[in-house]
Amino acid sequence: MRVRAVELLTLRMPLVTPFTTSFSTQTERFPLLVRVLAETDGREVDGWGECVALTDLVYSSEYLDSAREVLRRYLVPAVFAAQAREAVTADGFAESVRHILGHRMAKAALEMALLDAELRLAGVSFGERLGATTASVPSGVSVGIHDSIDALLGSVGDYLDQGYVRIKLKIRPGWDVEPVRAVRDRFGDIPLQVDANTAYTLADAEHLRLLDAYDLLLIEQPLGEDDIREHALLARRMRTPMCLDESIVSTDAARDAIERGAAAIINIKAGRVGGYLAAVRIHDLAREAGVPVWCGGMLETGLGRAANTALAGLPGFTLPGDISASARFFAQDITEPFVLQDGRIRIPAGPGLGVEPLPDALEEFSQHALTLEAEHPPRPRAARERDAGPS
Numbered sequence: 001m002r003v004r005a006v007e008l009l010t011l012r013m014p015l016v017t018p019f020t021t022s023f024s025t026q027t028e029r030f031p032l033l034v035r036v037l038a039e040t041d042g043r044e045v046d047g048w049g050e051c052v053a054l055t056d057l058v059y060s061s062e063y064l065d066s067a068r069e070v071l072r073r074y075l076v077p078a079v080f081a082a083q084a085r086e087a088v089t090a091d092g093f094a095e096s097v098r099h100i101l102g103h104r105m106a107k108a109a110l111e112m113a114l115l116d117a118e119l120r121l122a123g124v125s126f127g128e129r130l131g132a133t134t135a136s137v138p139s140g141v142s143v144g145i146h147d148s149i150d151a152l153l154g155s156v157g158d159y160l161d162q163g164y165v166r167i168k169l170k171i172r173p174g175w176d177v178e179p180v181r182a183v184r185d186r187f188g189d190i191p192l193q194v195d196a197n198t199a200y201t202l203a204d205a206e207h208l209r210l211l212d213a214y215d216l217l218l219i220e221q222p223l224g225e226d227d228i229r230e231h232a233l234l235a236r237r238m239r240t241p242m243c244l245d246e247s248i249v250s251t252d253a254a255r256d257a258i259e260r261g262a263a264a265i266i267n268i269k270a271g272r273v274g275g276y277l278a279a280v281r282i283h284d285l286a287r288e289a290g291v292p293v294w295c296g297g298m299l300e301t302g303l304g305r306a307a308n309t310a311l312a313g314l315p316g317f318t319l320p321g322d323i324s325a326s327a328r329f330f331a332q333d334i335t336e337p338f339v340l341q342d343g344r345i346r347i348p349a350g351p352g353l354g355v356e357p358l359p360d361a362l363e364e365f366s367q368h369a370l371t372l373e374a375e376h377p378p379r380p381r382a383a384r385e386r387d388a389g390p391s
């Protein structure tokens, strides 16, 4: 496959309701899309990727502008340079950008677009390529911090009515035990878990232990991104299974966390670990170690949502993921919307992601666009043959 051009499209999409976590309130999403114009044997396709970086430096050290700049200045040129030597493949991408340090979310977005292009050309779906063994995945929903317990109970009730099979409550100091107790009291024995997004320290261990009374599926990332050792210590002091999100940035980090007893469960986000291919490797190693995994979410549009459903279809994804219907976040998605059916979301079956951006929606939400063209298109075959001299 050859990449003729890459477009970096920044969208601006309103959220249906503000989404508050321990670190911020999001009221809109600025997805960065990567569109790869690829060709092979005279056939052309568009491959689509979505970068999960948030607009500000709150969840990770990558953010929207850094990802766009790294793609523009380093990653896309690296692909153009590499294809002067050999055909571009999604499998070879990570190696071809290994000399560019960090910036996994930016890398993941470009790799996703290359993978999509390659699979569309081959007529193979994301699910088949990644190894999904189901046609649909159970859908969990992440519920933000609310202004009051009553408002929270209203939201949770609505989500349960819609059929979501698992509720995740965002927590932070001052909004933890009380909302968990209220949700348990009102809704009983539902699958329930919490996510602190690094808001605590080991000094909070005694307080966090109070959550043990509520039979949670897991507690997600209570401590800092670098605190593998501290998570292991906290895990020993709590009955609630420890799940890591922010800390798991690579296969090495996952292995380390598992071996040190810091992660009984792992939230896998392809963007955070450098791409869907790395995400599959983490799934494999966790499965080998008997550690359940589930698919995290980053308020993706239908593009990222499609890829996430495919990933979550792998057999080690034994817990419901943060893969909700499009309508959880967006009144209008940029693809055909993902909908909840009996608490599940279908994995698209068509080639590549199996979904495409709707041109009208792209236009409506478009905020910024940049096109990068491959600099040295190969000469037509006839010219090359002439250059080679008479045979």
Ligand code: SMG
Pocket (backbone or CB within 6 Å): 019, 021, 026, 054, 059, 141, 142, 195, 197, 245, 296, 297, 298, 299, 300, 322, 323, 324
């Ligand atoms: O896409 O359903 C979703 C969001 C799930 O809570 C979610 N994501 O830490 O897991 C997490 C957060 C990160 C994004 S918060 C703005």
Ligand code: MG
Pocket (backbone or CB within 6 Å): 195, 197, 220, 221, 245, 246, 267, 296
């Ligand atoms: Mg999380």
